Amino acid sequence: MECFARAYRAEQERLFIQKNQDYDQLSIELKALESKIDNLVEMIANGNMSLAISKALAACEETQLVLQEKIRNIPVTPKPITLSPDLHDIYMSRLNDLQKTLSHEGIRSIAAEVIQKLISRVEVTPRDSGAKGADLKVIGNIEQAIYLSQDP
Structure with missing residues (x-):
C-alpha cells in the first residue's frame, strides 16, 4: 500500500501538471492568434484589403476554431485526490x-x-x-x- 500510495501521488501530480500545461499552452496560442486576427481585421477596416490579407484572415479563423475545439475537449482536471499518509x-x-x-x-x-x-x-x-x-x-x-x- 505504501508503494501504491507513493506511485499514485506521483502519477496524479504528473497528470495534473501535464493537463494544465496543455491547457495553458493552447490558451497562449489562442490568445496570440486572436491578436493576429484583430490586427488583420483592423487592416481591412483601414482599407488595406487584399487577397493575401483575406486568405490570412480565413486561415487564422480556421486555426482559431481548431484551437477552441481542442481547449473544449481538454477534460476538467480536478486537483488529485490526496491519500491519507497513514x-x-x-x-x-x-x-x-x-x-x-x-x-x-x-x-x-x-x-x-x-x-x-x-x-x-x-x-x-x-x-x-x-x-x-x-x-x-x-x-x-x-x-x-x-x-x-x-x-x-
Whole structure:
C-alpha cells in the first residue's frame, strides 16, 4: 500500500501538471492568434484589403476554431485526490478486521463478499517444465481497496 500510495501521488501530480500545461499552452496560442486576427481585421477596416490579407484572415479563423475545439475537449482536471499518509496503517487495520470477521461462523458469507470485491482477477500460470503445480497471482481492485480503507 505504501508503494501504491507513493506511485499514485506521483502519477496524479504528473497528470495534473501535464493537463494544465496543455491547457495553458493552447490558451497562449489562442490568445496570440486572436491578436493576429484583430490586427488583420483592423487592416481591412483601414482599407488595406487584399487577397493575401483575406486568405490570412480565413486561415487564422480556421486555426482559431481548431484551437477552441481542442481547449473544449481538454477534460476538467480536478486537483488529485490526496491519500491519507497513514493509508497503509488504515488498510492493514481493515485487513486485520477482515481476518477477525472471517473467524466468525455467521459472518463468513459477508466476509467472502468483501474479499470478492477486493479481487479483480486471479491469474493461474503453470510452473516451468518439470515443476508441479501452478503459480497464482491475485490482482486487486484498488478502487475498492481505497474505498474500504477510508474511515467509516
